[in-house]
Amino acid sequence: MKHFARTALAALILAASHIAFAQTSLLNVSYDVSREFYKDLNTAFVAHHKKATGKDIKVDQSHAGSSAQARAVADGLEADVVTMNTTTDVEFLASKGVVAADWAKRFPHNAAPTTSTMLFLVRNGNPKGIKDWDDLVKPGIQVIVVNPKTGGNGRMAYLAAWGSVRAKGGTDAQAAEFVSKLYKNVPVLARGGRDATGIFLQRNIGDVLVTFESEVVSVDKEFGAGRVDAIHPSVSIVAENPVAVVERTVNKKGTAAEAKAYLDFLYSDEGQEIAAKHNIRPRNETILKKYSAALRPIKLFTVNEYFGSLSEAQKVHFNDGGQFDKLYTQGK
Amino acid sequence: MSASATYPLPGQGGGALGPGGEQGPPPVRRAAKRVLPGFNITLGFTLFYLCLIVLIPLSALLLKTFTLTWPQFWEAVTAPRVLASYRLTFGASLTAALVNVVFGLLVAWVLVRYTFPGKKIVDALVDLPFALPTAVAGISLTALLAGNGWIGQYLEPLGIQLAFNPNGVVIALIFIGLPFVVRTVQPVLEDAEKELEEAAMCLGATRWQTFVRVIFPAIAPALLTGFAMAFARAIGEYGSVIFIAGNMPMISEITPLIIISKLEQYDYAGATAVATVMLGISFVLLLVINALQTWQRNRSGG
Numbered sequence: 001m002k003h004f005a006r007t008a009l010a011a012l013i014l015a016a017s018h019i020a021f022a023q024t025s026l027l028n029v030s031y032d033v034s035r036e037f038y039k040d041l042n043t044a045f046v047a048h049h050k051k052a053t054g055k056d057i058k059v060d061q062s063h064a065g066s067s068a069q070a071r072a073v074a075d076g077l078e079a080d081v082v083t084m085n086t087t088t089d090v091e092f093l094a095s096k097g098v099v100a101a102d103w104a105k106r107f108p109h110n111a112a113p114t115t116s117t118m119l120f121l122v123r124n125g126n127p128k129g130i131k132d133w134d135d136l137v138k139p140g141i142q143v144i145v146v147n148p149k150t151g152g153n154g155r156m157a158y159l160a161a162w163g164s165v166r167a168k169g170g171t172d173a174q175a176a177e178f179v180s181k182l183y184k185n186v187p188v189l190a191r192g193g194r195d196a197t198g199i200f201l202q203r204n205i206g207d208v209l210v211t212f213e214s215e216v217v218s219v220d221k222e223f224g225a226g227r228v229d230a231i232h233p234s235v236s237i238v239a240e241n242p243v244a245v246v247e248r249t250v251n252k253k254g255t256a257a258e259a260k261a262y263l264d265f266l267y268s269d270e271g272q273e274i275a276a277k278h279n280i281r282p283r284n285e286t287i288l289k290k291y292s293a294a295l296r297p298i299k300l301f302t303v304n305e306y307f308g309s310l311s312e313a314q315k316v317h318f319n320d321g322g323q324f325d326k327l328y329t330q331g332k
Numbered sequence: 333m334s335a336s337a338t339y340p341l342p343g344q345g346g347g348a349l350g351p352g353g354e355q356g357p358p359p360v361r362r363a364a365k366r367v368l369p370g371f372n373i374t375l376g377f378t379l380f381y382l383c384l385i386v387l388i389p390l391s392a393l394l395l396k397t398f399t400l401t402w403p404q405f406w407e408a409v410t411a412p413r414v415l416a417s418y419r420l421t422f423g424a425s426l427t428a429a430l431v432n433v434v435f436g437l438l439v440a441w442v443l444v445r446y447t448f449p450g451k452k453i454v455d456a457l458v459d460l461p462f463a464l465p466t467a468v469a470g471i472s473l474t475a476l477l478a479g480n481g482w483i484g485q486y487l488e489p490l491g492i493q494l495a496f497n498p499n500g501v502v503i504a505l506i507f508i509g510l511p512f513v514v515r516t517v518q519p520v521l522e523d524a525e526k527e528l529e530e531a532a533m534c535l536g537a538t539r540w541q542t543f544v545r546v547i548f549p550a551i552a553p554a555l556l557t558g559f560a561m562a563f564a565r566a567i568g569e570y571g572s573v574i575f576i577a578g579n580m581p582m583i584s585e586i587t588p589l590i591i592i593s594k595l596e597q598y599d600y601a602g603a604t605a606v607a608t609v610m611l612g613i614s615f616v617l618l619l620v621i622n623a624l625q626t627w628q629r630n631r632s633g634g
Contacts, residue, residue: 328581
């Protein structure tokens with residue numbers, strides 16, 4: 001009798017674990033600072049999926065630096081979808097055959113459901129009176145940015161500074177001069193976005209931090225509102241947040257439909273609204289307008305306008321021996 | 333005689349089987365008997381284990397480097413930024429290891445030779461840099477030494493900056509390297525015979541002579557080992573340094589950061605090329621230190 005009970009219990013546990021295992025789950029491999037956004041989005045998606053299909057689904061998240069994540073997926077991390085903040089990271093996965101070669105055409109808007117832009121955070125009350133890009137190169141201003149060599153945040157800041165000169169009708173030579181002046185005002189190159197925020201707010205170094213618009217919310221949350229003012233420059237860059245289905249994993253797991261539904265949900269009104277709440281710019285114009293107090297309408301340019309593409313910019317500016325290296329090796 | 337021919341004693345070899353009294357060919361010696369059994373199997377396992385844990389990953393590193401042509405390799409490892417990072421990494425590691433030798437010896441000395449209340453706690457404190465996640469070490473050191481930190485705020489008006497420049501790198505490396513020197517010197521110092529020192533004293537040696545002639549030769553090999561370990565550890569250190577270095581190209585970028593930044597641009601081959609160079613330099617340095625040690629031991633032992 002005791003033996004029977006034990007066997008029955010074992011069978012029950014086995015069955016239960018089997019049911020738990022049978023529930024579809026997706027793994028979203030994403031960049032470092034999107035943790036809170038996807039936490040909210042996943043909750044909404046699970047409810048939405050249940051309503052639309054009647055099936056339960058679970059979404060797991062993995063967050064780290066964007067290109068470190070891309071390398072992990074390329075090396076075999078079983079992501080169903082990748083949601084990055086730099087196009088080159090998804091392109092790298094496409095070059096490895098992990099995502100479809102035409103991934104950018106699989107979803108609307110270049111497969112980027114959301115964007116962000118670079119803006120300035122200054123100390124409360126803006127004591128140095130920083131309003132626009134030109135103020136960053138004034139003598140005595142200390143600028144905190146991420147090292148473009150180690151973080152996508154830094155690459156976007158660099159390209160935004162360069163593009164700001166071009167957008168005002170300047171030449172590439174003038175842009176190069178501007179950028180070189182700007183980096184002379186940089187006392188510490190941060191390693192990543194969060195590191196830069198720490199240097200600016202915990203170490204109290206610098207007068208202005210150039211970072212993603214989406215960082216403002218987390219800064220207010222972590223350091224208390226009122227520590228910094230967000231300054232929107234007159235012109236800035238569109239930083240696309242590309243998404244893609246990882247074909248290698250969904251073919252193996254048979255989760256292609258769910259993965260697509262998940263990414264489609266990012267484009268839905270609900271998904272776009274959640275993004276806007278996290279200070280990430282939605283593609284949907286109406287929702288963008290609704291949140292224009294935080295996501296201020298400023299003149300924006302895309303990477304493609306002045307740099308051809310992000311991978312082109314990577315080659316010219318950030319790879320070894322590129323334009324960025326010249327800033328630090330010239331005259332030494 | 334005949335008895336010995338019929339029943340050769342173990343270890344005597346086959347040569348003894350020859351007719352008694354005759355001087356046969358010299359006995360063929362079997363491989364020397366070892367006191368401990370299982371030499372072959374343990375050696376085999378050691379080699380296998382070292383291959384699995386050390387050599388296979390390292391050969392993967394080398395193989396990846398071979399995807400580069402010579403000019404590409406040379407360009408990757410001699411770019412000005414990379415050269416500056418070697419200077420910083422090896423220079424700062426050397427400085428930190430030297431500082432650790434001096435103060436590590438002092439700490440070990442105090443811990444072995446004196447008794448004082450709270451000694452156990454001090455002893456345990458030494459190991460903390462081992463146990464602490466290095467990122468935590470980096471962040472706390474930065475918090476202390478930055479311009480607005482507890483210590484930094486008093487130093488900055490004096491024009492002393494310890495964070496976000498190469499000074500910070502050295503400080504972080506001193507922190508993580510300390511236990512290596514203390515823990516290698518400590519047991520040797522404990523085993524050192526007090527009688528020798530007393531004898532030296534009795535024979536009229538000054539304190540300084542006793543230290544230089546008697547104590548130092550005994551602990552020098554351990555000190556060198558500690559130095560080598562602290563140095564090697566410092567070369568590979570990443571976690572604590574990047575928080576305090578400031579990571580300015582040409583000034584405060586350590587070589588591991590160069591490797592990471594190459595990976596950021598998906599330049600696997602370039603990253604492994606730099607890693608290979610680092611590995612080569614470290615290996616040569618450690619070999620030199622080992623040779624020094626042997627030389628030292630022979631000199632003092634002879």
